[in-house]
Amino acid sequence: xxxxxxxxxxxxxxxxxxxxxxxxxxxxxxxxxxxxxxxxxxxxxxxxxxxxxxxxxxxxxxxxxxxxxxxxxxxxxxxxxxxxxxxxxxxxxxxxxxxxxxxxxxxxxxxxxxxxxxxxxxxxxxxxxxxxxxxxxxxxxxxxxxxxxxxxxxxxxxxxxxxxxxxxxxxxxxxxxxxxxxxxxxxxxxxxxxxxxxxxxxxxxxxxxxxxxxxxxxxxxxxxxxxxxxxxxxxxxxxxxxxxxxxxxxxxxxxx
Amino acid sequence: xxxxxxxxxxxxxxxxxxxxxxxxxxxxxxxxxxxxxxxxxxxxxxxxxxxxxxxxxxxxxxxxxxxxxxxxxxxxxxxxxxxxxxxxxxxxxxxxxxxxxxxxxxxxxxxxxxxxxxxxxxxxxxxxxxxxxxxxxxxxxxxxxxxxxxxxxxxxxxxxxxxxxxxxxxxxxxxxxxxxxxxxxxxxxxxxxxxxxxxxxxxxxxxxxxxxxxxxxxxxxxxxxxxxxxxxxxxxxxxxxxxxxxxxxxxxxxxx
Numbered sequence: 001x002x003x004x005x006x007x008x009x010x011x012x013x014x015x016x017x018x019x020x021x022x023x024x025x026x027x028x029x030x031x032x033x034x035x036x037x038x039x040x041x042x043x044x045x046x047x048x049x050x051x052x053x054x055x056x057x058x059x060x061x062x063x064x065x066x067x068x069x070x071x072x073x074x075x076x077x078x079x080x081x082x083x084x085x086x087x088x089x090x091x092x093x094x095x096x097x098x099x100x101x102x103x104x105x106x107x108x109x110x111x112x113x114x115x116x117x118x119x120x121x122x123x124x125x126x127x128x129x130x131x132x133x134x135x136x137x138x139x140x141x142x143x144x145x146x147x148x149x150x151x152x153x154x155x156x157x158x159x160x161x162x163x164x165x166x167x168x169x170x171x172x173x174x175x176x177x178x179x180x181x182x183x184x185x186x187x188x189x190x191x192x193x194x195x196x197x198x199x200x201x202x203x204x205x206x207x208x209x210x211x212x213x214x215x216x217x218x219x220x221x222x223x224x225x226x227x228x229x230x231x232x233x234x235x236x237x238x239x240x241x242x243x244x245x246x247x248x249x250x251x252x253x254x255x256x
Numbered sequence: 257x258x259x260x261x262x263x264x265x266x267x268x269x270x271x272x273x274x275x276x277x278x279x280x281x282x283x284x285x286x287x288x289x290x291x292x293x294x295x296x297x298x299x300x301x302x303x304x305x306x307x308x309x310x311x312x313x314x315x316x317x318x319x320x321x322x323x324x325x326x327x328x329x330x331x332x333x334x335x336x337x338x339x340x341x342x343x344x345x346x347x348x349x350x351x352x353x354x355x356x357x358x359x360x361x362x363x364x365x366x367x368x369x370x371x372x373x374x375x376x377x378x379x380x381x382x383x384x385x386x387x388x389x390x391x392x393x394x395x396x397x398x399x400x401x402x403x404x405x406x407x408x409x410x411x412x413x414x415x416x417x418x419x420x421x422x423x424x425x426x427x428x429x430x431x432x433x434x435x436x437x438x439x440x441x442x443x444x445x446x447x448x449x450x451x452x453x454x455x456x457x458x459x460x461x462x463x464x465x466x467x468x469x470x471x472x473x474x475x476x477x478x479x480x481x482x483x484x485x486x487x488x489x490x491x492x493x494x495x496x497x498x499x500x501x502x503x504x505x506x507x508x509x510x511x512x
Contacts, residue, residue: 033277049495090448239305
């Protein structure tokens with residue numbers, strides 16, 4: 001069985017999180033796995049198609065109670081929803097905006113409320129907004145299916161859900177990464193130009209993930225420097241620091 | 257704290273394992289993280305510069321005792337050493353061939369021997385051989401350093417360590433991936449042509465990792481089909497199988 005030798009960097013969200021290690025390009029999962037190697041285990045808790053309504057009971061099960069033994073601390077928890085909640089009716093993924101905001105509050109409270117069984121005041125929570133949606137691409141994608149599907153997301157609706165994430169982050173005083181504004185600005189506020197960040201109108205390209213990664217590391221550096229990868233030591237010592245003549249003592253786990 | 261919702265795929269080894277999520281190309285870590293998403297947590301237990309002598313006490317600490325609670329099972333454990341053990345004297349990384357073989361035996365026994373405190377008969381162990389070394393590239397790399405360093409690895413010595421891994425895998429009846437032969441054959445048995453698999457003479461390129469990934473998945477499919485990613489269900493249900501009207505019951509963790 002696997003021992004607890006490293007604490008955890010948990011990425012919680014929908015398909016944009018689940019797909020963050022997709023081969024063929026460099027996503028945010030791969031980048032974080034690389035820089036946090038030997039420091040934190042970067043765990044994929046992304047669930048394609050999920051909204052906050054379905055994500056909330058899943059998050060409760062991904063958290064261990066505060067008195068659990070043998071379990072790693074979650075040093076960083078990113079919560080990245082909105083792309084599916086912002087689906088319009090009659091999509092079963094639709095979650096009303098106020099309900100979406102309340103679900104985000106409840107997710108943060110699971111970790112940060114002293115009355116929560118999962119209370120973990122040291123866990124650094126970072127919300128991430130949905131990216132813009134390229135409805136031109138998305139419409140073409142859905143219309144090409146057999147049978148064709150009607151457009152399920154609108155540009156301004158997704159924007160409102162992204163803004164709601166910023167609002168909840170301010171309200172709860174947690175970190176936030178705005179994935180919406182820099183992609184919109186970087187596209188010259190032209191929906192057609194969003195393709196460089198969103199391959200199918202919805203999911204991120206390498207350039208899209210890079211924007212989010214850079215912003216995430218900046219938020220960590222500024223707001224939560226204790227969990228910046230450069231501030232976390234290796235769980236096991238670099239090989240040049242091993243006592244080569246008598247290695248045993250220098251190979252003990254540095255307790256996370 | 258992080259709950260145990262998925263079992264573990266542990267990659268244990270040296271820098272070739274540690275670097276398997278390196279950005280800019282698709283390594284074996286990224287590929288495994290992707291296909292095992294929502295199934296197993298793929299953990300990086302790679303330690304740059306380590307040999308089996310230093311790795312053995314680290315492995316003991318990465319394993320939990322068989323009666324530990326709350327800890328995930330290791331469903332697959334890859335053990336990938338040899339590239340550093342095969343360094344020649346006076347390198348501090350050098351481990352004599354017989355000692356290397358004995359260390360590999362002891363690593364397998366930690367998991368598979370009934371008398372081990374870490375006994376886990378269901379853990380699927382797969383040894384991976386070192387790749388060939390391109391001594392032309394490696395020599396040039398070392399000579400370009402300040403101060404210059406003498407060549408620390410020889411082609412035939414690394415080959416002997418790779419063959420030793422095949423031998424121990426047969427002896428212990430565990431899975432094995434030969435990273436040596438297909439790269440050597442794929443280079444037309446010409447050391448200069450190894451560059452397509454080994455960027456600096458020692459560490460793998462995307463093409464090198466792809467050979468190892470394909471062979472690893474084939475070994476799993478043939479010898480350990482129970483841990484093939486296609487045979488493992490999702491920890492949490494696909495969104496289209498959620499009961500949209502009354503989701504709670506359909507969102508329970510499928511116990512790993």
